Amino acid sequence: MYIKSLSLSNYRNYQSLTLDLCQGTNIFYGNNGQGKTNLLEALFLCAIGKSFRYAKSGDLVFNGADRFKVSIQIAEDITEQIDISYTRKEEKIIRVNGLCLRKLGHLMGNLMAVIFSPEDLQLVNDGPAVRRRMMDIAISQIKASHYFNLTQYNKTLSQKNALLRKCNLQGNKSSLDMLDVYNEQLAESGAKIIVRRNQFIQLLSQFSKEKHKEIAPEENLEIYYQTDALPEGFFSEKVEDIKESFYQLLSSKKEKEIERMQSILGIHRDDIELKLNNSDLKRFGSQGQKRTAVLSMKLAELSILEKSTGRKPILLLDDVFSELDGLRQESLLKSIANFQTFITCTDVSELPDELLKNAQCFFVNSGCVVL
Ligand SMILES: Nc1ncnc2c1ncn2[C@@H]1O[C@H](COP(=O)(O)OP(=O)(O)O)[C@@H](O)[C@H]1O
Ligand SMILES: [Mg+2]
Structure with a gap:
């Protein structure tokens, strides 16, 4: 399974965004504070229903708006679509393949994700x-x-x-x-x-x-x-x-x-x-x-x-490559070869060539993403 696309509406610093993602490595690069980690956070949210940064749902809503929505489309799996929406006045609503889940726990396992960040x-x-x-x-x-x-x-x-x-x-x-x-x-x-x-x-x-x-x-x-x-x-x-x-x-x-x-x-x-x-x-x-x-x-x-x-989990790597030395980078590369991976960094030149060869790179700049 892999994520085909991600859509955000009023999520963090994204008012409206739709991204087509590739099956292998997706790289989000750009300066600090532009919204790279926010993208990983949105993907992880679809796996466990919560922010990996311990943020409350209200913090995830774009400043001034009253609701957010995150959707992903999945290929090669019985779970084809996950939607998470939240309105300040109501509970979070989670849908899998269009069906509303009664409990957050029912989301678990539909999309598996592992996140690795400096924290x-x-x-x-x-x-x-x-x-x-x-x-x-x-x-x-x-x-x-x-x-x-x-x-x-x-x-x-x-x-x-x-x-x-x-x-x-x-x-x-x-x-x-x-x-x-x-x-x-x-x-x-x-x-x-x-x-x-x-x-x-x-x-x-x-x-x-x-x-x-x-x-x-x-x-x-x-x-x-x-x-x-x-x-x-x-x-x-x-x-x-x-x-x-x-x-x-x-x-x-x-x-x-x-x-x-x-x-x-x-x-x-x-x-x-x-x-x-x-x-x-x-x-x-x-x-x-x-x-x-x-x-x-x-x-x-x-x-x-x-x-x-x-089944294969997706892997989210937040600003970790530049901190690793040669041997650690090599080991990481070897282990992630067959997983859909999302990587953030400030500069693509800090990533190994082997990784860049087949990767799709997205430039992230204050809530806008361009291929
Ligand atoms: N609820 C929100 N509404 C609008 N902007 C937000 C919200 N939460 C965070 N941000 C903005 O998102 C940016 C941080 O995004 P982040 O993905 O952590 O950056 P980075 O690209 O460094 O990983 C900051 O500019 C911050 O002001
Ligand atoms: Mg970041």
Whole structure:
């Protein structure tokens, strides 16, 4: 599958735009602040229904307008058209092949996308939320049910926290019973999330290790899934066993949670541990080593999405080429050869000739795009 065309109406700094795209490499070049990343953002929006830049829907509307619309047409796939529209007064409306989706989660998997931008260094340097988001977006694109399990878990978690914030829970029978009900529900959705995250991280670890070795043969990248929802040393891949164990752990912490008036463990605290040559990458890795690790993870994500679904994701590369040295560029080129790719840069001369050979180049200048 590949995206044949993109249309924008009142999206960011684009009032009206229609672009025919090629199956291979599409390059958007131009000065800073012209709207290159906005184009990648619009494409990614069609994959997961949200901005990869954490922007709110209202921020995506062209200044002064009251609605935006983004549409893509897809070739060689059962999903032929995705439309996302948003009006300030209403909810976002998402259509796939003309049919309106009831829930955002139903969009997942129609178009799969992997984005790689300089901010992805946050995957190493920032807190666990960034890493959870990365794995959950990837998994949800493979299995939309993961997205629904997360929604369910988060809903129950906020209900449980609201209950814990109430005073005098101790000795209040009905509240304690309710706490058990919430814990049971958290264990139910949480166990499914754990199984998927664990499987994903095993694949990510294996694929990233190989990619990293290609670029830096003397380095060894290892990735581990970390959760405090299970007792230390616990191992099972069965949902039922995990659910039981998670529930037991939640039950054993009930008094502490009541005392602290908040939930103290669960999959909302999960993390991914990144180790390079047996040391913590965040603390001991150089800037270059971190970059290589992130590149390896992104390329691994691309392979995992393809291998798990038998379909090809699109790849969005935002200003990353110029930051990579020869070996990393080579590895990237090799890995992206068979994917539809969208690349932004300020100057095409900073891109390798091999990439430019078959690419379609678009010049982006304050919300206008010319071939
Ligand atoms: N809602 C909006 N309405 C109009 N212009 C916007 C909106 N959001 C961002 N912009 C403009 O988009 C430009 C940034 O676009 P971006 O794609 O990030 O640039 P770059 O080409 O550097 O990647 C800025 O000029 C900014 O003012
Ligand atoms: Mg940009």
